[in-house]
Amino acid sequence: GAGVSQSPRYKVAKRGQDVALRCDPISGHVSLFWYQQALGQGPEFLTYFQNEAQLDKSGLPSDRFFAERPEGSVSTLKIQRTQQEDSAVYLCASSLWAPPNTEAFFGQGTRLTVV
Amino acid sequence: DAKTTQPPSMDCAEGRAANLPCNHSTISGNEYVYWYRQIHSQGPQYIIHGLKNNETNEMASLIITEDRKSSTLILPHATLRDTAVYYCIVPAYNQGGKLIFGQGTELSVKP
Numbered sequence: 001g002a003g004v005s006q007s008p009r010y011k012v013a014k015r016g017q018d019v020a021l022r023c024d025p026i027s028g029h030v031s032l033f034w035y036q037q038a039l040g041q042g043p044e045f046l047t048y049f050q051n052e053a054q055l056d057k058s059g060l061p062s063d064r065f066f067a068e069r070p071e072g073s074v075s076t077l078k079i080q081r082t083q084q085e086d087s088a089v090y091l092c093a094s095s096l097w098a099p100p101n102t103e104a105f106f107g108q109g110t111r112l113t114v115v
Numbered sequence: 116d117a118k119t120t121q122p123p124s125m126d127c128a129e130g131r132a133a134n135l136p137c138n139h140s141t142i143s144g145n146e147y148v149y150w151y152r153q154i155h156s157q158g159p160q161y162i163i164h165g166l167k168n169n170e171t172n173e174m175a176s177l178i179i180t181e182d183r184k185s186s187t188l189i190l191p192h193a194t195l196r197d198t199a200v201y202y203c204i205v206p207a208y209n210q211g212g213k214l215i216f217g218q219g220t221e222l223s224v225k226p
Contacts, residue, residue, distance in 0.1 A: 041218075042200075042202065042217055042218055042219055043159065043216045044216070048211065091158050093158070099213060100206035103149070104161065
């Protein structure tokens, strides 16, 4: 595809359920980022991959959050034992090179609602 | 990191130029200024970036002051579809160059 694709677009999870969010970056892009956006706030950085290596996971809010990119392309963000405060839009972005002199292309996001 | 300061909101009349200011007084010599925007319910969209010189592309112009402590994003002929939150970001080398979004400026283009 031409852009970053995220699935599902919407996810409703019961509290305590595990969820997996998928990101298909633009083909050939080296860098991949995950962000979390709460309602009315700007996106907040979660984690960054360069190819398959997770170089920065400083933004992951707890050990319930886990991200992987095993083959350096598709990435999955997994949230275990979801809680209501995890409700947010999760955004994925990719860029051709490593930051900082490179623009990032964002997907439409996955809106997670925990009930 | 180079913190940015933007006005929380601005209005602009359709067809007029929208000038969005950003202060980044602690920017380092090799750090770029990026602008993104986020239209409601969509992911952020890259607009433009620059280091020292003014930049222009099909979407906008970026004017960076000579001391690099502030910049202005210019949308030359704003349309209703330009209504969005605009983010000025300076990716910090000491933070791996990742994008740190602030609150941005909510631009409302009015007919």
